[in-house]
Every structure is written in structure tokens, then in C-alpha cells.
Amino acid sequence: MARIVGAITTSHVPAIGRAIARSLQQDPYWKPFFDGFIPVRKWLKQVKPDVAIVLYNDHGLNFFLDKMPTFAVGAAAQYHNADEGWGLPTLAPFTGDQDLSWQLIETLVDEEFDITTCQEMLVDHAFTLPIELLWPGQQRHVRTVPVCINTVQFPLPSAARCFKLGQAIGRAVEAWDADERVVVIGTGGLSHQLDGKRAGFINKEFDLMFMDKLPTDPLWATRYSILDLVELAGTQGVELLMWLAARGALLGEVSTLHSNYHIPISNTASGLMLMENA
Amino acid sequence: MNTARPKREIPGTVPFDGKQARKGYALNKMCYSFNSAANRAAFLNDEDAYTASYGLTPEQCEAVRARDVLRMIAAGGNAYYLAKLAGIFGLDMQDIGAQQTGMTKAEFQAKLVAAGE
Numbered sequence: 001m002a003r004i005v006g007a008i009t010t011s012h013v014p015a016i017g018r019a020i021a022r023s024l025q026q027d028p029y030w031k032p033f034f035d036g037f038i039p040v041r042k043w044l045k046q047v048k049p050d051v052a053i054v055l056y057n058d059h060g061l062n063f064f065l066d067k068m069p070t071f072a073v074g075a076a077a078q079y080h081n082a083d084e085g086w087g088l089p090t091l092a093p094f095t096g097d098q099d100l101s102w103q104l105i106e107t108l109v110d111e112e113f114d115i116t117t118c119q120e121m122l123v124d125h126a127f128t129l130p131i132e133l134l135w136p137g138q139q140r141h142v143r144t145v146p147v148c149i150n151t152v153q154f155p156l157p158s159a160a161r162c163f164k165l166g167q168a169i170g171r172a173v174e175a176w177d178a179d180e181r182v183v184v185i186g187t188g189g190l191s192h193q194l195d196g197k198r199a200g201f202i203n204k205e206f207d208l209m210f211m212d213k214l215p216t217d218p219l220w221a222t223r224y225s226i227l228d229l230v231e232l233a234g235t236q237g238v239e240l241l242m243w244l245a246a247r248g249a250l251l252g253e254v255s256t257l258h259s260n261y262h263i264p265i266s267n268t269a270s271g272l273m274l275m276e277n278a
Numbered sequence: 279m280n281t282a283r284p285k286r287e288i289p290g291t292v293p294f295d296g297k298q299a300r301k302g303y304a305l306n307k308m309c310y311s312f313n314s315a316a317n318r319a320a321f322l323n324d325e326d327a328y329t330a331s332y333g334l335t336p337e338q339c340e341a342v343r344a345r346d347v348l349r350m351i352a353a354g355g356n357a358y359y360l361a362k363l364a365g366i367f368g369l370d371m372q373d374i375g376a377q378q379t380g381m382t383k384a385e386f387q388a389k390l391v392a393a394g395e
Contacts, residue, residue: 015371060313061313153296194375200393236357266371267371
């Protein structure tokens, strides 16, 4: 049977893509962020996951307000990146895993998650940059399944709901009749706000508490409403929903193998965690 | 039955809810079109014709013409789509943050660094 080996949660802001394109990984501004990934890449080389389920939020590449699914699951053989409007290099296509896609789809619908399925799906920076950070230089041998959570248009799914989605994904993988190692990646956050007079809002105290609680007491964050989270973490800091979903997929004993937190990258408090699923 | 609840106010923040999504549809749809390089060029070539073709309201047209992000948000703009408009002018998120908070870019950057201390 398939097994979830762990979860990785990371920020995904577009400026990371610009820094990679300009080879700024060792630049003093970027070094504290990029160096955080070294132990995670080492772990990936040891554990060698076959497939990555990537929980992320689309920022207006694949989905627009004409049709806005709350939860969408990719079911394609391949996922293409594309122009998002600001000149980030378009990355090579990502290989899918349609068997795992349909295992997720069938389990999630069976567990009363009314998802949207996508046999074509463009993946934006929130999907591509974490993959590029974890397997740099587009030297990736991992297959991928994107799972998109709406953080654009309110009402957003609650923190509790996103955590439960992750748990259902965990059960789907554990029931998957395949000898595969799966890693779950949750992207976004941590605290930041791009829009309004409160632009530039960052809440270090909340982020550190969130990261401290996530491995052993993930329900701590589910007490908050979406508007509570907007107030505490910023309008885009609400992307921590993807972290909660990724943590939810770990059904075993969870331990933290690595974490990194650095302020700022672009307008964002960056966070990184590697959690093992024993 | 009155189910109305008092509206939650978060200072300096406009959650992109149904009201904003309805109000801002034309503006956001135009910004979404800027994923295409050809559309970005068409906007730069004739801004008034391009905004008119998406049926922007006068308030939205004026906000775009003034490059005023807070007015675009008041007119229903969503940050993720507006970022594509900002990209046309080569503005990054710190330029946008500085404009919205009335700071210079250097002041805005310093505020971000200070949040980590």
C-alpha cells in the first residue's frame, strides 16, 4: 500500500521565482530563505518520494471569478505552467499521476467533499516555485497531483474544513493499492498582506505560534474563523490553510525534522517546515 | 427572520467577498486578461479602448488611469488580479505596498524588515 512519508510546508511568493531566475540564492537578502531548504532537499534525497500531492492556491492563472471552485483536484497526465503577467520564466511541464488523482477524487467525493476535477489545469507560481525549491534546476523525477484551495473569493473554506480535507487525502493515500511513497506539500503564507492601507502587515508572534502548534496540536489553528485569520495573519496570510491541509494528511505520529522562519521575502514572512509521518 | 450580523471590520482591509466580487467583475476580468502578452500590448497601445472593451465602470476607469491601487480596491479590484496590471508597469509588490501606505519604497521596505526584529 502507498504511504505518506511526510509533509513539507513553504511560502511561495513570486519574488522567489525572480530570485531563482537571477541566481540570487546566495545574495544576503535571499540567503536566509534559500539556505533553509538544504536539509529538506537532503531528506528528499534519502526518502525519495515517488509522488508529491501539492496543496496550493491559484492566483488567477487557471481559475477566474467566472468559475471558482472551493476545492479542485488535478487529474491530468501533465500540468503546464504559463505566463502570469509579470515575466517569470515559464517552467517545463510537470508530470502527473492520474491513478493517484482518481484515488483522491473517488475518496474525497465518497467523504462528502464536493470537489471540482480538472483534466486540464495550468499551475501557477504557488505550485511551481515550491517544486523548484525542493528539486532545483527542474531536475525533478517526482510525479505530481495538484490540489487547489480557493483563497481568492470569500467565503473561503474554514481552517477546520481544510484540515479535514487533508485528513481525507491522507486516508485516500493510505488506501491506495500501490507501492508508492507520497510526500504532501502545502504552499503559501505565512503572514502577509498585499492590499489595502494595512499592506505590509506581518505578525511574527502569530506565525511562530502557528508553526509551534502545527505538528502536535494542529486543531489549535482551526479555532479561528477565516476573518480571524485575516486579522491575525493578513489577507494573504490566510494561505496558511494549505499548511493545515498538508498537516491533516499526516495520520501517524508527527515529528518536526526541520523548520525555518525568516522576515521578509518581498512583503512576506517566509516559513518552511518538514514534518515526518511515523 | 433577520439573520443580519454586524459586519466585521478589520482596519485597512477589504475582504474580497461577494459584494466586492460583484462590483469588481469587469475590472478583475480585464486584469485576468493580462496573463496574455498580446493583451498587455493591446492595453499599452490604447488604454481607453481596452478598458472600454471590458466595460469598466467610470470609477474603475478613473482608478486605473490614476494608477491608484486603493481606488481600484474600492472599485472591487482583487489583489491577485491587480498584480497583473501592476506587472505591466514593472511595479513589484513593494511599489504597490508603498503606494497604498503613503510611504516611499525604502520606508516600506524598512517597515517589513522591522517586522522581523
